[in-house]
Amino acid sequence: MKLKLQINQVIKDAFIKANIEHKPMSVCESTKPEFGDYQFNGAMALSKKLGKKPREIATKIIENLNLSGVLIKAEIAGPGFINLWLNPLWIAIQCHNALSDDRLSVEVRKTPIKVVVDYSGPNMAKQMHVGHLRSTIIGDTLVNLFTFLGDEAIRQNHIGDWGTQFGMLIAYLEEIGEDGSVSLNDLEQFYKDAKGRFDADADFANRAREYVVKIQSGDAHCLQLWQKFIDISLGHCEEVYNKLDVKLTREDVKAESFYNDDLPNVVEKLQSKEMLQQSDGAQCVFLEGDEVPVIVQKSDGGYLYATTDLAALWYRANIVGAKRISYVVDARQSGHFKQIFRVAKEAGFVADDVMLEHIAFGTMMNKGGKPFKTRDGGTVKLIDLLDEAVIKAKETINDKESYSKEELEALAKVIGIGAVKYADLSINRESNYVFNWDKMLSFEGNTSLYMQYAYARIQSIFRRFDGEIKSDIIIGDRLEHRLSVMLLRFEDMLIRTALDAAPNQITTYLYDLVTLFMRFYEQNPILKDGVDEQTKMSRLALADLTAKTIKQGLDILGIQVVNKL
């Protein structure tokens, strides 16, 4: 449910009744429990416009406030804050409704839009490394979120499968002469070996260059080799996606090569708009205020990264029909995206009402604050990192004997992969973050384990109870009240998260929610002796709604829960 909207409506009514002519601002969550559930700060801002004292305006608003439905109490504080308390009876009904709804009362957007989310984007010439982690899981989370809110979110995996290096790679694959599946197990090594041949043997190097041209002109033999190479390499990626539990499939792949035939058109269209200028033999778009141009065609006639991206933008806006196109790519490329977005808009490749955004993220660092590398300075393979996460997760599991081998594996995967994802998603994506195993696999603080533990703990209540929740929710003490309000904030939080494309808002919310629940549960017994039936049922309902909210929140983050931990 859209909680803020409900409260804003009450405020708005008061404005009308009080005859105050001004578009009311939105309420916001109170900074402290003593200040109520929500607060309205608009009186101060209105003071100057209306030529009245803030407290005077606030008084007038309060006098006209309906305190019999959503709200129950309002107070003026400080210079003119209006603190608002939600009506416990109303809250109780809303929680009850949420509990009886699969979607926890989160509405499906009435006017859904198409959103393209471009993420992961591995290079087929190499194995996925830690640098691909953030893009892959942030992108996947965003698609989950947009989809849950009712939009039509489309995954696009813009894999790097085109370019000069592939000539070398397929020439080497051909030379080895086997089916490739063995030597391609280690792409890094394969690349190194191919490069070694390329540097050492001039004939080989020439053949490699030739093959580049041949693939691009559609030579059947070379294309076949290339296809085989891509298949195997993509297979490696899928292994990672599978471990990571992200939903990318081959259907979502729209590779660089996909846009190959469009590249001349891009240049042509820019030409016809008279946006191109030749500089040092290259075709460039010079943007006003930018020092460096966007090069769309090299002096040798070849096309570049920017050309492909422009073709992709055109495709996504005009063929797919996206109204929002989101690129989940490393922050270092912000200059590149700023440029191609401008070119695309100025050239009319995408309409004005299409939102183009670069969802930039920072780098993963080691404890020393340097980019995350292996001991010998190489890049860390993503698959190794994930395997290690599962191994470390296994160590955190108590009484391993009570599980079968399969159960233990499954549990370790849920914990380990969840920890890696949660640790990453809980950080404000724009900042760099320090990778730390101990922290992410801790039960304390804002971690996946704390959430999963809370969920499992609630499930254990229901194992003991094993009945049906009957009767209504009654909001008793302050903690119950706060917990309920927090539960009702779920949709507001999701909408805000989607708007900002900032998954850490979900983790922050879940952490606040779980913390509140733990406190509530500490003070308010549920199944202990002496709890009357009605109270028991009410608290069970709140526990149930809490668990469902945790599960739904983690599900959007692509993290699983377990009933026993």
Next chain:
RNA sequence: GCACUCAUAGCUCAGCUGGAUAGAGCAUCGGUUUGCGGUACCGAAGGUCACAGGUUCGAAUCCUGUUGGGUGUACCA
């Protein structure tokens, strides 16, 4: 050189469209229990929000400058 970005507690991080005494976790010190999962909960201590100005009723948040770090800077992706 220019552009972008960041700077919050000892450490790791929150802080949403400017709002009240800047919040968590870890680490430190102390407390709660014959416990519905203590892998929990409560409390104490810890801050000149890099620095200096400005905008205003009000600034960690917006603007300018300074310092320090990161990144990007024409035919790689």
